[in-house]
Amino acid sequence: MGGSTTATKMDKMLKALEEIKIRQDKFETKMEQVESNPATTFSKGAPAEDLQKEVKAMRSTLSALEQEMKSFREVISDCQQSVDDLEQYGRRNCLILHGAKDIPKGSYSDLVEYTLKFFNTKLKLKFQVTAMDIDIAHVLPAKKGTPLIIKFVRRSVRNSIFFSKRQLARTGFTITESLTKRRLQLLRKVQEKVGMRSAWTNNGTIFICVNDKKKVIRSLDDLQSVS
Incomplete structure (x- = not known):
């Protein structure tokens, strides 16, 4: 619900920002007309003081629009960061194994067994990783290789594996965060x-x-x- 509400607010802000941009463009176009040929922009015979006042008012409006756009961009940037933080939080227990070959294409239990064998033989852990430690695992679609994403039940197991990734140096395998x-x-x-x-x-x-x-x-x- 929270993510959906935030996304809706962002959509509204983006639409408002676009409206501000349109208004700004119109004022910029009018400013160019005034500066290039003020006589054709305003009524003939208009006092110079009135022209100056009009130009000043337009500049003030344009400045306000620019400031409004800046404020909206900052709010949108903060919202995007918040949404990204929430999505990243949901990935906190996940790791991705790169370089794995001959990944079984059979049952899910075969995939889990392959994953457990890798961790328990390739990494010098102080414990054995068991099927109870893995929430879910599956192969990610990729243009190159067959990256395998694993979500762990316990953060402590996930961290122990992640901080042991240096042991895979020069093996062709790497472990990264999701x-x-x-x-x-x-x-x-x-x-x-x-x-x-x-x-x-x-x-x-x-x-x-x-x-x-x-x-x-x-x-x-x-x-x-x-x-």
């Missing part, structure tokens, strides 16, 4: 700018390390401030 589309796109842009080794995620939050300083990246604005 990120929202918006967050994944941001991560890719972050990696393009600072490099793969200097960017990572933890609990859905994107971190970078530049000049020995750790920083959280939540938006493109945060990324643009990185030198």
